[in-house]
Amino acid sequence: MAGKKSVARRHVGKDAPRVAPKKNAAAAEKKFGKAARQAAEKGGKKPGAWRDAEQPRATRVSHAAAATPPEALGTVAVTVSRTLDASPSEVFRAFNDPTRRQWSGALGFRVVSAVAPRFLRLMMHDGTLVSVSVGRQGNARCAVDLEHSRLPNASDGERMKAEWRDGLARMAEQLDGF
Incomplete structure (x- = not known):
């Protein structure tokens, strides 16, 4: 058997020597x-x-791409809720699909994370965050709860609250057309 190489065999079973796990x-x-x-x-x-x-x-490094430094971001948050005559998947597509965002107007955002069709996290062009929850209410209705956070002051909060109310109203009109 001159041509054969010796092969190391692994010892397996309950009698096998245990390798100490790494430190962490x-x-x-x-x-x-x-x-x-x-x-x-x-x-x-x-x-x-x-x-x-x-x-x-x-x-620690934040994985969210915020152009604004953290100390410049505010701590004001506003919430908007609306019930729409549409399924949660239609509302989810209206947020997530760029071809269906005619309702958004000047609200420039990108989707950072999503759990279809129930939740979306949006990053606005100014570095603020929006969390959108979509809850089913029967077969053809859903409740949209939106929280816009990291706003610098209360006046910007009220302005964004009004813009989101108008945007959700435009979304309701657009979804009636589909």
């Missing part, structure tokens, strides 16, 4: 679950949330 594997499992522990033991790529959690709070 137990903490990873406690905080992020079994998949994070397995990744830590294999030395694989860490989940993004785990990487962010390991950074000191002062140096």
Whole structure:
């Protein structure tokens, strides 16, 4: 058997020697679950949330693309609610599909995250955030709850509240046409 190479065999079973997990594997499992522990033991790529959690709070990087520095953003938030005669999926498409945004007028935004057809998070052109929740009310109606946050002052809050009310009214008219 001169041509054969020896192959190292792995010892498996309950008598197999245990490899000590990496330093943070137990903490990873406690905080992020079994998949994070397995990744830590294999030395694989860490989940993004785990990487962010390991950074000191002062140096954490926000993944939201806000052009305005955090200290310039305000803490005023306004809410607007409206019941529409449309299904939640139609309302979701009206927010999410750029070809159906005629109702938005001057409200320039981009969708940052979404859970169809119930929730959207929007980033406005000025760095403020909007959270939109769409709840079913029967077969052909839904309630839209909108919160616009990070507004710099109360007067801007009232102005944006009026713009969102008008925008949702235009959306209701547009959805009646479909």
